[in-house]
Structures are given as C-alpha cells and as structure tokens.
Amino acid sequence: MSADARDLLRVEDLSREFGLVAALRDVTFSLAPGEVLGVVGQRGAGKSTLFKLLSGVHLPSEGEIAFGGEPVTLQTVSQAQDLGIVAVHQHPEIFPHMNVMHNVFMGQEIRGEGLLRVRKEGRMLQVTRDLLSSFDMPKELAEEPITNLSDEQIQIVALARALCRPCRLLVLDDALEALSYARQEILLERIQELSDDQIAVIMSGDDLRQIFAVTDRILILYQGRQVAVLRTEDTTPRDIVELMVGSNRQGRITPVIWAYENYHEAQRQTDDLRQAQRELKQSLQEKDSINQQLIERLENQVEALDQLNLALQETGRRVLIEREAERKALARELHDQIIQDLLSYNYQLEEVESRIGEAEQRRELSRIRDSIRNVVGSLRQVCSDLRPPTIDNHGLSAAIRSLVSRWTTQTGLEVDLTIDPELGRLPEPIELSVFRIVQEGLRNVQKHAEACRVTLLLQRTPKASLRVYLADDGNGLERPVDLAALTENNHFGLVGISERVSLMEGTLDFSVPADGGLELEIEIPSPYPSIRS
Amino acid sequence: MFLKNLQKLLKENIREYGMFIALFVIMAIFTVTTDGIFISSRNISNLLNQTGYIAVLAVGMTLVIVIRHIDLSVGFLAGFLGAVAAIAMGFWGLPVYVVIPMILALGFIAGLITAYPVAQLGIPSFVASLAGWLIYRGLLLLVTAATGTIIIQNDVFNAMGNGYIPDINLGILPGVHKVTLLLGLAAIVLSIISSISSRRKQQAYDFEVLPYDMFILKLVFTSALVGLITWVLAGYNGLSWTVVVVLLVVGIYHFITTQTVLGRHIYAIGGNPEAAELSGVSVKRLTFIVFGSMGMLSALSGMLFASRLQSATTQAGTLFELDAIAAAYIGGVSAAGGVGKVTGSLVGAIVYMSLTSGMNLMNVDIAYQYVVRGAVLAAAVIFDVATRRSGK
Numbered sequence: 021m022s023a024d025a026r027d028l029l030r031v032e033d034l035s036r037e038f039g040l041v042a043a044l045r046d047v048t049f050s051l052a053p054g055e056v057l058g059v060v061g062q063r064g065a066g067k068s069t070l071f072k073l074l075s076g077v078h079l080p081s082e083g084e085i086a087f088g089g090e091p092v093t094l095q096t097v098s099q100a101q102d103l104g105i106v107a108v109h110q111h112p113e114i115f116p117h118m119n120v121m122h123n124v125f126m127g128q129e130i131r132g133e134g135l136l137r138v139r140k141e142g143r144m145l146q147v148t149r150d151l152l153s154s155f156d157m158p159k160e161l162a163e164e165p166i167t168n169l170s171d172e173q174i175q176i177v178a179l180a181r182a183l184c185r186p187c188r189l190l191v192l193d194d195a196l197e198a199l200s201y202a203r204q205e206i207l208l209e210r211i212q213e214l215s216d217d218q219i220a221v222i223m224s225g226d227d228l229r230q231i232f233a234v235t236d237r238i239l240i241l242y243q244g245r246q247v248a249v250l251r252t253e254d255t256t257p258r259d260i261v262e263l264m265v266g267s268n269r270q271g272r273i274t275p276v277i278w279a280y281e282n283y284h285e286a287q288r289q290t291d292d293l294r295q296a297q298r299e300l301k302q303s304l305q306e307k308d309s310i311n312q313q314l315i316e317r318l319e320n321q322v323e324a325l326d327q328l329n330l331a332l333q334e335t336g337r338r339v340l341i342e343r344e345a346e347r348k349a350l351a352r353e354l355h356d357q358i359i360q361d362l363l364s365y366n367y368q369l370e371e372v373e374s375r376i377g378e379a380e381q382r383r384e385l386s387r388i389r390d391s392i393r394n395v396v397g398s399l400r401q402v403c404s405d406l407r408p409p410t411i412d413n414h415g416l417s418a419a420i421r422s423l424v425s426r427w428t429t430q431t432g433l434e435v436d437l438t439i440d441p442e443l444g445r446l447p448e449p450i451e452l453s454v455f456r457i458v459q460e461g462l463r464n465v466q467k468h469a470e471a472c473r474v475t476l477l478l479q480r481t482p483k484a485s486l487r488v489y490l491a492d493d494g495n496g497l498e499r500p501v502d503l504a505a506l507t508e509n510n511h512f513g514l515v516g517i518s519e520r521v522s523l524m525e526g527t528l529d530f531s532v533p534a535d536g537g538l539e540l541e542i543e544i545p546s547p548y549p550s551i552r553s
Numbered sequence: 554m555f556l557k558n559l560q561k562l563l564k565e566n567i568r569e570y571g572m573f574i575a576l577f578v579i580m581a582i583f584t585v586t587t588d589g590i591f592i593s594s595r596n597i598s599n600l601l602n603q604t605g606y607i608a609v610l611a612v613g614m615t616l617v618i619v620i621r622h623i624d625l626s627v628g629f630l631a632g633f634l635g636a637v638a639a640i641a642m643g644f645w646g647l648p649v650y651v652v653i654p655m656i657l658a659l660g661f662i663a664g665l666i667t668a669y670p671v672a673q674l675g676i677p678s679f680v681a682s683l684a685g686w687l688i689y690r691g692l693l694l695l696v697t698a699a700t701g702t703i704i705i706q707n708d709v710f711n712a713m714g715n716g717y718i719p720d721i722n723l724g725i726l727p728g729v730h731k732v733t734l735l736l737g738l739a740a741i742v743l744s745i746i747s748s749i750s751s752r753r754k755q756q757a758y759d760f761e762v763l764p765y766d767m768f769i770l771k772l773v774f775t776s777a778l779v780g781l782i783t784w785v786l787a788g789y790n791g792l793s794w795t796v797v798v799v800l801l802v803v804g805i806y807h808f809i810t811t812q813t814v815l816g817r818h819i820y821a822i823g824g825n826p827e828a829a830e831l832s833g834v835s836v837k838r839l840t841f842i843v844f845g846s847m848g849m850l851s852a853l854s855g856m857l858f859a860s861r862l863q864s865a866t867t868q869a870g871t872l873f874e875l876d877a878i879a880a881a882y883i884g885g886v887s888a889a890g891g892v893g894k895v896t897g898s899l900v901g902a903i904v905y906m907s908l909t910s911g912m913n914l915m916n917v918d919i920a921y922q923y924v925v926r927g928a929v930l931a932a933a934v935i936f937d938v939a940t941r942r943s944g945k
Contacts, residue, residue, distance in 0.1 A: 077830075077831065096830075096833075096835065097830060097831055097832070097833050098833035098834070098835055101833040102833075107831075109831060113825055113827050113828030113831055113832075114825060114828055115820075115821050115824040115825050115828055115829070115891070116824050116825060116891070117820065117823075117824045117891045117892050118820070118821070118824060122817065122821075126817070126818075126821050126828075126829070126832040126834065127818070127821075127829070127832035127833040127834045128832075128833065129814045129817060131814060137813070137814070138812045138813055139812065139813065139814055139817065141755075141758070141760070142754065142755070142757065142758030142760070143758075145758050145759070145760065146758065163760065163761055181832070
C-alpha cells in the first residue's frame with residue numbers, strides 16, 4: 021500500500037487477540053477521503069473485529085491506526101466520534117425506554133446556546149423526521165417508543181443515528197442485511213452520495229453484488245488474516261469468493277461460488293417478485309373495487325326501475341279506477357238527469373200534441389217525439405256502455421250475458437257462452453275489468469275477425485282463480501304475436517286487454533291455432549286468500 | 554370525549570399518577586383515623602421537615618438506581634459528614650458559610666471515591682458501597698468517640714432543620730404566613746406560564762401534546778395541589794428552610810434530568826449501557842458524576858439531620874440509605890434501570906414518611922409499622938412491574 025500523505029486513514033499491522041484467540045492479524049491498508057472500501061470474508065473472518073478497532077470499541081493488541089495523517093489511539097467510541105469516525109455495528113443497540121428521536125440523537129444532542137445548553141427537542145424532531153422519510157419510513161415513527169419498531173426499522177434508526185453525526189469516515193458493519201431490497205438501494209445511493217462528499221466509507225456485507233456496486237476497493241479477510249486488497253474494477257466476484265474461502269481448496273470453490281451467486285440472484289428476484297406481487301394485488305384490488313361499484317350502481321338502478329314499474333302499475337290501476345268511477349258518474353248523470361228530462365219533455369210534448377187540433381202539427385210533434393225517444397234509446401245505450409247497469413246490481417255473469425245477447429243482436433253472430441255457476445261475486449274493480457276485457461275482445465272479433473263462431477267461457481279453476489277463455493274462428497293474427505307491432509299499427513284492443521290483465525296480476529295467453537282464429541286465455545288470481553287455500 | 558381523554562391519560566400514565574393516588578388515599582385514611590390531626594397544619598409542616606433529609610437522599614438515589622447501581626454508604630456518610638460539620642463549627646471554629654460548602658465538597662469527593670471501584674474497576678456497586686457503609690460507620694464512631702453527642706450551637710446552621718422563612722406584616726390575615734402564600738401564588742403563576750409556553754413550543758414543532766381539555770385539567774389540578782399545600786403550611790409557621798432546600802434540590806435535579814443532555818445520558822446508560830457507550834456517551838464519566846452528586850446530597854442530608862437535632866450523634870444516619878431506596882422505589886424508579894423520576898422519588902419519600910407519621914399519631918406499635926411499610930413498598934414495586942408489563 022502506498023503511504024500517501026493525503027490518506028484519511030492508514031492502518032498498519034493491526035492485530036487483536038481475545039485471550040489466546042487471534043481475531044485479527046496484521047491488517048494493513050489505507051483509505052483516501054471519499055473512497056469506499058468493502059470488507060468481505062466468511063463468518064469469523066475478523067470483519068466485525070476490524071470495525072470495532074476502527075470505531076474505538078476495542079483497542080488493538082498491536083499495530084497502528086493513523087487518521088488524518090496523525091497516529092491515534094482510539095480509547096473510546098466518543099474519541100473516535102470526535103475525530104469523525106462513525107460506526108453502525110452489526111447488531112444495533114437501542115435504548116429501550118426512549119422514543120426513536122432520542123435514540124437517534126443519543127450522545128450528540130442538539131444543544132441550545134447559553135449557560136445551561138438545554139436540549140433542542142424541536143430541531144432534533146425535525147431532523148429525525150427528515151432522516152426517516154429519506155429512508156421511506158413514516159414520519160410519525162419519530163415519537164414512537166423504539167421497542168415498537170421492527171428489526172428493519174431499528175436498523176434504519178441505527179443508520180440515522182450514524183448519518184446525523186459529523187463524519188469523515190463511516191463504518192458500516194453488515195448494515196444492509198436487515199433491510200428490504202428497496203431500502204438497500206436507498207442506502208447504496210446514500211453511500212455513493214457520501215463518497216461524492218469526500219466521506220470515506222468502509223462497509224462489510226455478504227452480498228457481493230452490493231459490494232461491487234459501490235466500492236472502489238475490496239479487502240478480503242480469511243480467518244483473521246488479510247488475504248488481499250483488490251481494486252473492484254480489476255476483479256470479479258468469482259475471484260473474491262475464491263479468496264474468501266481460502267484459495268488452496270480449489271475443489272470446493274465452484275459450488276460455493278455457485279451458491280453465492282445463485283443465492284443473491286434468487287434473493288434479488290424474490291424481492292422483485294414480491295414487489296410485482298404487491299403491485300398486482302393492489303391493481304387487482306382497485307379493479308375489484310371498480311367492479312364492485314359498478315355492480316352496486318347497477319343494483320341500485322334495477323331497484324329504482326322496479327320501484328318505478330310498481331309506481332307505474334299503481335298509477336295505471338288508479339287511472340283505470342278513476343276512469344271507471346268517472347264513467348259511472350257520467351252514466352248516472354245521463355240516466356238520472358238528462359234521460360229523465362228528455363222523457364219529461366216528451367211527456368209534455370205528448371200533452372201538447374193531444375191538445376193540438378191541426379193534423380199537420382201533430383204529425384210534426386209526433387215525429388219530434390219519436391226522435392226524442394230514439395235519442396233516449398241511444399243515450400241509454402251510451403249509459404250502459406259507460407257503465408253496465410247490470411254489473412252493480414246483478415253481478416258479472418248477468419252483465420256478460422246481457423252484453424253477449426246485445427252483441428248477438430247487433431252482429432248476428434252466435435256466441436257459445438258458458439259461465440260457471442259457481443262464479444259468484446268478485447270485487448268491483450275485477451268484475452269491471454273482466455267485463456271490459458270481454459267487451460274489448462268481442463269488439464275485436466266484430467271489427468277484425470270476420471268470424472262465424474265465438475266461444476266465451478268464464479270459470480273458476482281448481483287453483484281458485486278466474487279463467488276467461490275467448491276464442492273465434494276468424495282471421496287470427498300473424499304469428500308470432502308481437503304486442504309492440506300491434507301498438508304501432510293502432511291495434512290497441514289486445515294491448516288494452518294485456519294492460520288490464522297485468523294490472524290484476526293475471527296472465528294472458530294468445531294462441532293462434534293452425535285452422536285459423538284466435539284464442540285468448542286469461543287467468544286472474546283470486547283476491548280472496550281464503551279461497552286460495 | 555372528555556371522559557375518553559381522561560381515561561386515556563390515566564391509562565398511559567397510570568404508573569406516574571398511581572403514586573399520587575396512593576399518597577392521597579394514605580393521607581385520607583390517616584386523616585379519618587386520627588380525627589383530622591394528621592392533616593393539621595402543624596403535623597403536615599412537621600411531616601415535611603422530617604421528610605427533608607430522606608427526600609434529599611432519595612433524589613440522589615433515583616439517579617444511582619437509574620444507572621443500574623445502588624449506594625448503601627449514603628446513610629452513614631450523611632451521619633459522618635454531619636458529625637464533621639459539628640466538629641468543624643464547634644471545635645475548629647470555622648464559620649458556617651465555610652462549613653456548608655466544605656461539607657458538600659467533601660460529600661462530592663466521598664461519592665467519587667465510592668464511584669472509583671464501580672466505574673474504573675467494574676466492582677458491583679452493592680459491594681463497593683457496602684464497604685463504604687462499614688467504613689463511614691467506623692469513621693462516625695471514631696469522630697464521636699471522644700465526645701459522644703456533639704451539640705451544635707450555631708443558629709444559622711440549626712435554622713436549616715428547624716427554622717422557617719421570615720414573614721412580612723401586611724396587616725391582613727393574622728395567623729397566616731403571608732410570604733408563604735405569596736410564594737405559593739408565584740409558583741402557581743410561573744408553572745401555568747411555563748406550561749403554556751412549552752406547550753406552544755411543542756406544538757410549533759408538531760410534537761404530540763395532551764388534548765386541550767386534559768392540559769387544562771392538569772394545570773387546574775396541579776395548581777390546586779400547590780395551593781392547598783401552601784395554604785396548609787401557611788396556617789402554621791409557613792415554609793421551613795428544610796422545605797426550601799428540598800424544593801431547590803428537587804427543582805435543580807428535575808431540570809437536569811428532563812431538560813439537559815446530561816440527564817438524557819443518565820437515562821440512556823440505565824436503559825442500555827452498551828448502547829450508550831457505542832453512542833459516544835461516557836459511562837464512566839457519568840457514573841462518577843452520579844455517585845459524586847449522591848455523595849454531595851448525602852452531605853446535605855447529614856447536615857439537615859444534624860441541624861434538625863441540633864447535634865451530631867453516634868447513631869445519625871442509621872438506615873437512611875434503606876429509607877431513601879424504599880422512597881425511590883415507591884416513587885416509581887425501576888429496579889431494572891433507565892426509568893424513574895426525581896419528582897416521583899420526592900412523592901415516594903412523602904408517602905413513606907406519611908406512613909411513619911400517621912402510624913405514630915395512631916400509636917401503632919413500631920413492630921407493626923415496619924410490617925406496614927414493608928407491605929407498601931412491596932405493593933408499590935409489584936404495581937410498577939405489573940403496569941410496565943401491561944404497557945408493553
């Protein structure tokens with residue numbers, strides 16, 4: 021080694037014995053400011069002993085340390101620290117009753133000016149927080165009791181403790197091992213920065229990749245002896261490992277190298293994989309949460325739609341009921357007021373007619389009276405269309421019978437009518453609806469079917485609901501039956517029927533038999549629960 | 554919210570507040586059993602004067618135990634130095650203003666002598682200070698052998714243990730010590746101001762601070778406590794010089810342990826000596842300082858005791874060290890080192906002396922007194938250990 025005067029540290033023949041055991045023998049090297057020296061060797065090779073001699077923990081048995089050009093005897097750690105030699109030891113020691121900040125600043129507190137030189141806790145807290153965040157750790161840890169921290173976090177605290185001291189030589193004994201891959205990278209970067217600031221670093225480690233990444237030279241120890249100091253550029257991990265395990269045992273080297281290289285490669289890949297896994301998990305979680313939101317929104321919309329539908333149905337039912345009520349009122353108005361008035365005018369006219377002698381005028385009056393009677397007749401027809409008078413008094417069967425007989429008279433078509441005698445009375449809205457359905461159905465037959473025979477059947481089914489069956493042998497419909505298309509063509513009849521059926525929560529079936537015609541089959545559940553059982 | 558905060562505060566500081574609660578309970582019990590004699594101004598004043606020399610020792614002992622050591626020699630060192638003070642004034646004719654600093658310096662040196670084998674040679678402090686206990690006991694017998702009890706006739710010296718601070722006549726509140734009240738008021742005002750300013754400072758740096766309501770509660774509580782004690786003391790002769798000395802000592806040591814780097818390092822050594830050494834804290838140097846301060850406080854304690862008896866006796870200082878150790882443990886000092894407060898030890902000393910005083914007032918046989926004191930000590934340490942475990 022060249023004994024350059026500009027060397028920061030020069031170590032000559034450094035030895036240390038513990039009892040009879042020689043932990044370190046005849047180590048000699050020098051270090052320039054800003055230089056990074058890696059120290060490698062197997063366990064028990066003397067790495068930690070060397071570091072403890074350099075940082076003032078132990079005194080050397082023999083040999084000399086010169087720092088900054090002056091020979092020094094490092095009696096205590098604080099003496100070494102005063103010179104600017106700061107160490108992070110392999111197993112960080114902590115102060116268990118104190119928080120992270122006090123651990124970091126122990127032995128080098130920031131003091132105020134003045135006689136008493138009290139501690140400046142605020143400044144220390146800030147520096148601690150900055151150091152923690154520079155290692156990607158949460159700032160809040162600064163006031164946390166140190167015993168709550170993980171091993172890795174404690175190692176970071178030990179590093180922070182070293183990094184916040186004024187320093188010319190930083191000694192890192194296996195500082196990387198406890199750290200995660202990401203933090204190892206941060207520390208390696210930090211070492212590079214320190215080196216750029218002319219701070220010398222001596223570091224040991226098992227991971228040759230890291231040693232090769234940052235060091236300028238590598239010192240190899242084997243069983244306490246210095247085997248070589250090599251420039252990192254001029255060597256390869258293979259050479260280093262050969263020297264580390266003792267170069268005289270060639271046979272065992274290759275597997276060891278293989279193991280070393282593979283071990284570190286595997287470790288790196290594991291870290292990469294872990295990172296990837298974490299990211300994947302995160303993105304999956306994000307996607308999951310978006311899906312979840314979509315599903316929820318969809319569910320909400322479906323629910324809202326359901327409610328809207330219900331409301332719509334309810335509205336439809338109300339409209340129908342209101343319409344029926346209005347029709348009823350109108351029919352009553354016509355029947356009780358207008359028809360009665362007309363009849364009384366007719367009666368008056370008849371009296372006038374009996375009093376008039378002139379035949380011409382009597383004929384004229386008689387003609388007017390006939391017209392009035394016709395008007396009354398058609399008004400009665402209107403009334404009964406508006407409100408089948410029989411339905412209120414005699415029930416659905418009577419109303420249907422009267423409707424059918426009237427219809428037969430009007431159209432001359434024979435209706436094969438069967439009404440279940442067990443039909444009985446149903447609630448007024450249902451009776452009216454069924455009546456309207458039959459009315460509409462017959463009107464359809466009359467309008468479009470050109471049928472010869474019509475069959476109408478009303479009966480109770482074993483399921484205790486009302487079944488309405490209306491069939492004709494007319495033109496029928498185009499198959500398949502499409503209500504939407506019918507609506508577009510202004511054929512509202514079937515659509516109206518289907519609306520009424522659905523409002524009663526019933527079912528409607530069209531079938532178009534092969535030999536023509538149309539069959540409507542409607543089933544309406546009974547509103548009386550007791551009948552159902 | 555308020556109750557939740559209170560619960561949290563109590564839970565986190567149960568060890569600290571447990572002592573105050575214990576003191577309160579003990580005082581309440583004695584007040585009832587002695588028909589209020591215990592809480593009378595005169596008794597409280599006496600009690601505090603008796604506590605004085607133990608409290609001073611307990612303060613020093615706190616630091617010794619915190620750095621994981623023990624000092625058994627302090628009792629007879631106090632007795633011996635008290636005798637030296639008596640001799641210096643009585644036989645050598647030295648003025649009291651020379652004697653007091655001289656004895657303090659001697660105590661400091663004696664402490665350093667105890668520290669030497671501990672710090673430099675690595676001898677367990679129990680052994681080293683046991684040797685000191687024997688030596689100082691021998692020395693005490695030696696210096697008092699010729700004369701037996703030495704009467705002290707110096708009024709200034711005797712005032713330390715028996716005197717009260719002077720009063721001024723304001724023409725109001727006859728029978729009440731006005732200066733004591735004013736001092737108490739000043740103490741309350743100062744503590745409120747300093748609490749508020751330190752809270753502001755901490756908030757400025759984003760430290761975790763107490764919730765506002767708890768902060769106010771704590772201020773009100775401590776103010777009330779100080780006010781009450783002042784009022785009780787003012788009802789008799791006011792502040793005694795002993796109490797003034799104790800308050801000064803506690804104040805200085807409290808400041809050192811909580812505010813200075815030195816104090817932080819003492820606790821660091823107690824927590825983990827190896828780590829302290831590696832952090833550049835000189836364990837040796839601090840061991841010398843702590844034992845030195847212990848020796849100095851022993852000297853002070855010895856003088857307080859001699860002044861109270863107005864004489865130096867052959868038995869002075871007997872068992873002081875164990876009383877001081879007990880007070881420190883009752884005051885929450887951890888036997889494992891690294892934990893313990895100076896103010897806690899003061900309260901511990903008051904608790905310990907309250908037991909003695911109260912049981913004396915009740916005419917309890919001395920045999921039972923020892924049993925009760927032992928039980929309280931055991932309970933205090935068990936409580937300490939149990940709460941620490943649950944805190945982890």
